[in-house]
Amino acid sequence: MEPLFRIKATNTLEEYKHWNFELSGKKQIILMLVLYLLYALLITRYLLLYKFNPQLYAVCMLFMAVFLLFLFLYKNKLIKTVYYSNGANLKCPIAEVSFYEQFLEINNERSYSKFFYEDIYTIKETKTNYYIMTALNQGIILLKSDCPPEFAPFLQSLKFRSRKP
Incomplete structure (x- = not known):
């Protein structure tokens, strides 16, 4: 027949990354943005209830940005690890x-x-x-x-x- x-x-690794992003990446980005906004609101509320300190607020926001960057880099490393662990690929x-x-x-x-x-x-x-x-x-x-x-x-x-x- x-x-x-x-x-x-x-x-290829590039196509595998695209595939992974298409399957789960969009949902994860939305989840991270929602978590970031909730974190920002929580910190803002805390600082407004007590004593607003712009330096502390900036440090908290910077910490969250660095944390999100870490998550992104970790996910890329994890994708590479999974791709290279599959001997068939x-x-x-x-x-x-x-x-x-x-x-x-x-x-x-x-x-x-x-x-x-x-x-x-x-x-x-x-x-x-x-x-x-x-x-x-x-x-x-x-x-x-x-x-x-x-x-x-x-x-x-x-x-x-x-x-x-």
Whole structure:
């Protein structure tokens, strides 16, 4: 049986970072901003109830900014650690994804996977990538630049067949 589409998927650290941000980064940024605002309100309230000290206020805000920077750097380090701990990404960074009528196959030098479209968790699309999620935290990264133009309508039709809208 001949596939409808055959696309190369390359797992690079940059694409993995984009994928991670798309899945969880937006929520985490919003959460950090909300926490920062709550912290600022708490410090302001405390200083207004007692004795307002501009220097202490500035130090508290600076501490929070440094803490948020630390969290950002820690998250980047954690992403790198997870990426480099996955031996499959390092040994076989290029996989071939073949799309058929009822399923897709992923092949590289070391593994083979087959997913029926109804078992796909969801499909996400960004400006540069398609993310075909086989589970909540597992998926395939496809660069739009590697996909033929007729792939987009095909992928849109798959969105209706996946488990999660």
